[in-house]
Amino acid sequence: MxxxxxxxxxxxxxxxxxxxxxxxxxxxxxxxxxxxxxxxxxxxxxxxxxxxxxxxxxxxxxxxxxxxxxxxxxxxxxxxxxxxxxxRRERGPRLPSEPFGFVEKLALVxxxxxxxxxxxxxxxxxxxxxxxxxxxxxxxxxxxxxxxxxxxxxxxxxxxxxxxxxxxxxxxxxxxxxxxxxxxxxxxxxxxxxxxxxxxxxxxxxxxxxxxxxxxxxxxxxxxxxxxxxxxxxxxxxxxxxxxxxxxxxxxxxxxxxxxxxxxxxxxxxxxxxxxxxxxxxxxxxxxxxxxxxxxxxxxxxxxxxxxxxxxxxxxxxxxxxxxxxxxxxxxxxxxxxxxxxxxxxxxxxxxxxxxxxxxxxxxxxxxxxxxxxxxxxxxxxxxxxxxxxxxxxxxxxxxxxxxxALVSVVGWQALLARLADGLRRALPAWNARGLLDRAGRWLGVLLLLVGVGGSFYMTRRSVAAIATTPAERAAFLDAHVPGYAVMNYLREHATGRVYQIALSEAIYYGPAPVWGDAIGPWRYADFIVLPPAEFARKLRGLGFEAIAVGASAAPTLAAQPGFLDHFALMYEKAGAKAYRILPAKND
Incomplete structure (x- = not known):
């Protein structure tokens, strides 16, 4: 359904x-x-x-x-x-079309x-x-x-x-x-x-x-x-x-x-x-x-x-x-x-x-x-x-x-295959006379089609497995396919202030709207994360940010900075991605 x-x-x-x-x-x-x-x-x-x-x-x-x-x-x-x-009037009656030949049937399949x-x-x-x-x-x-x-x-x-x-x-x-x-x-x-x-x-x-x-x-x-x-x-x-x-x-x-x-x-x-x-x-x-x-x-x-x-x-x-x-x-x-x-x-x-x-x-x-x-x-x-x-x-x-x-390419492939077929007919006249080349071509087409059946079955089954009809199935799929989804979803449900993300650009749709931070643009990482933790936290607080979301690739480096946990408190962690609350300044 x-x-x-x-x-x-x-x-x-x-x-x-x-x-x-x-x-x-x-x-x-x-x-x-x-x-x-x-x-x-x-x-x-x-x-x-x-x-x-x-x-x-x-x-x-x-x-x-x-x-x-x-x-x-x-x-x-x-x-x-x-x-x-x-x-309906303009379309007129349907005219009978030419029956499909063997190669056309293969193409249709x-x-x-x-x-x-x-x-x-x-x-x-x-x-x-x-x-x-x-x-x-x-x-x-x-x-x-x-x-x-x-x-x-x-x-x-x-x-x-x-x-x-x-x-x-x-x-x-x-x-x-x-x-x-x-x-x-x-x-x-x-x-x-x-x-x-x-x-x-x-x-x-x-x-x-x-x-x-x-x-x-x-x-x-x-x-x-x-x-x-x-x-x-x-x-x-x-x-x-x-x-x-x-x-x-x-x-x-x-x-x-x-x-x-x-x-x-x-x-x-x-x-x-x-x-x-x-x-x-x-x-x-x-x-x-x-x-x-x-x-x-x-x-x-x-x-x-x-x-x-x-x-x-x-x-x-x-x-x-x-x-x-x-x-x-x-x-x-x-x-x-x-x-x-x-x-x-x-x-x-x-x-x-x-x-x-x-x-x-x-x-x-x-x-x-x-x-x-x-x-x-x-x-x-x-x-x-x-x-x-x-x-x-x-x-x-x-x-x-x-x-x-693609349309022009098929025209080209047809020309190439036609020339190859003509070359084979000239090189193997006896096989051609007995129809062996045509039969070999047909069997090759059928073989390729069987390979295509296997590929189509595999891709269709994989696509069916990705369909999520319940909240639980959707959450499981997104956890597996969107890095940082769980952290962003947690902040969407719990954050009350502005959120800055680091290395989680692909997950911002699932976070609170908006989520600031990117590799390029006015909220570029280079203007924030290169700062010492105290200055980084001070700058974020001054801009009204409440929390940061950090991707698994950046989290270890960021957390390893001396004094980082003096200014950021862990709120949530899953699959290596983390959410931190920005702590108030010590003199506040």
Whole structure:
């Protein structure tokens, strides 16, 4: 029932998104190449983006809360009811499709095996580092205050937080597992779009394999916003292609405006989405130079994201705070913070997932020669990989481009495998004549699928074990997966004053709100813990702090300082993490 209730809530919101988005797309008109499933996914993505804008406007007005969320979702459901008859008429009768071949059946089974753990993963309690450090804490602050705010105790107080407003809406009507489901909703929509785009512009097998790769790479177990940004970038690219294929200038301009809107939602969710803009601008300017059309697209881009960038520019002088600090000046970060952050990104640099390397072979594929859309997707993929390699090589920063890279990669892998198969047929003509090569290929596919069954079963079982339906199960899971959870939870229940944390950034969501302290920013450790214990305690008391929470990695070093226990008294300890009360000064 736990999973069914959460998926039912996700489905209700998905229908509302489709209703709102379908109302918008009906005014734009139909794309030149009709595809009911792709258009439905695009409508839901458009509705999701519109909900971001509505929630943003409500929160700017200081009116965000349960009533506003329920009311806007109810309006979306009403829109869905009103749009349903027209959509049914436009969709028309279902036409019979070609039966699946053997390889397509293998790909379909592989997709299902990949989907099973992805369906269960979102049901676990929040335990991912970044979702606990700032994604969910920010969403909770929006809900509790009813407005957008700048919270300097978070590591990234000035970031654009578009999709976090969807998480805030989830917290307004459900528990903190529901944001996982609404993040997964973005992932499932993008998976559906990848499949339909692959089937349209290459083959059904290409679409299935690409959808399985993106589904396997995407993060479905947290409230991180990477797969949601990927959805909006993919939807923007799809709308751009519909614009390119349109033979009606007025309708084409509307598709272009929609693409700009999707990019605006993405840019208002994560700075990295901005890297797509130069390529899109070059793509558009080659065909469209009317100032009126560009102006409309610019307005549609700015509506979802201008608040964040304008606020930052006005309040800090850096519209891209904090990553623009070297150009616009430092505010909450200093030069050392900036360096430490980028050093950390470089330390976690890695090569792309192995499934994505097929993009190198795409130019040798028949789909490359036959489909302009495949070539455009390949240019986008190579551009994204190049920018990513030059700027960070941090895996999550590539996520926004992975759906299209996966699609192009499958095209490349198909070309490589076809050439290898042709080489084997020429090298082993006798085997080929007797059909031995084909049978060997089939058995190899079945063997790989059996391995996939085992992997899927293991991952699904592990994901099921992570579901916590009772308070006791939830506490046990969080104790095992969130370092310092017990200490933070104790302080949430018992602390009456301000709390400073050391080496427990990943647990602050479970502590009292707010919790100060971080490796970077205005409450950086370097300004506190390097002080002698007496001065450290004096500084904390002067700032109104009552207690400190210390992670297991830092606790022994801190407690070993001479005189530490003269100024800090142990309140609670578990799994190496500790909570200390700051003692009054001896002369008080």
């Amino acid at each position: 736990f999973g069914a209730a959460h998926y039912a809530a996700m489905a209700v919101f998905a229908v509302a998104c489709w209703g709102v988005g379908r109302s918008l797309l009906a005014r734009i008109g139909a794309p030149g190449r009709r595809d009911a499933a792709l258009e439905a996914a695009m409508a839901a993505a458009a509705g999701l983006g519109l909900y971001v804008c509505v929630f943003q406007a409500i929160a700017i007005a200081g009116l965000f809360g349960r009533g506003a969320v329920v009311g806007t979702v109810a309006l979306g459901l009403l829109a869905a009811v009103l749009q349903w008859p027209a959509w 592989a997709f299902v095996l990949t989907a099973l753990p992805a369906l269960v993963e979102p049901l676990a309690p929040p335990a991912a580092f970044d979702e606990l450090m700032y994604h969910l804490p920010y969403a909770r602050e929006v809900l509790q205050s009813g407005r957008l705010g700048v919270h300097e105790w978070l590591r990234y107080p000035w970031f654009p937080y578009n999709y976090n407003l969807i998480h805030a809406g989830a917290l307004a009507v459900g528990d903190d597992v529901l944001p996982h489901l609404l993040s997964a909703l973005a992932g499932w929509l993008s998976v559906a779009m990848v499949y339909r785009l692959g089937a349209q512009h290459a083959s059904r097998l290409t679409g299935l394999a690409a959808a399985a790769i993106w589904l396997g790479i995407g993060d479905y177990e947290s409230a991180l916003i990477d797969i949601s940004v990927a959805l909006f970038v993919l939807a923007a690219c799809t709308a751009l292609w519909w614009w390119r294929e349109s033979d009606d200038p007025a309708r084409g301009a509307r598709w272009l405006a929609l693409a700009a809107f999707f990019l605006g939602v993405a840019a208002g969710s994560k700075y990295q989405a901005l890297t797509v803009l130069p390529l899109v601008a070059v793509f558009v300017v080659r065909r469209e130079r009317r100032l009126k059309v560009w102006a409309l697209a610019l307005v549609c881009f700015l509506v979802p994201c201008i608040y964040w960038y304008a606020r930052n520019a006005v309040m800090t002088g850096d519209p891209f705070n904090p990553i623009g600090a070297r150009l616009f000046g430092f505010t909450n970060w200093n030069a050392a913070d900036y360096k430490n952050q980028f050093d950390d990104v470089r330390a976690h640099a890695a090569w792309p997932n192995g499934f994505l390397w097929g993009v190198l072979f795409a130019p040798f594929a028949l789909a490359w020669k036959r489909s302009p859309a495949v070539r455009a997707a390949a240019v986008f993929s190579l551009y994204s990989l190049g920018v990513w390699a030059l700027t960070s090589r941090y895996p999550r920063y590539l996520a926004a481009s992975v759906p299209l890279i």
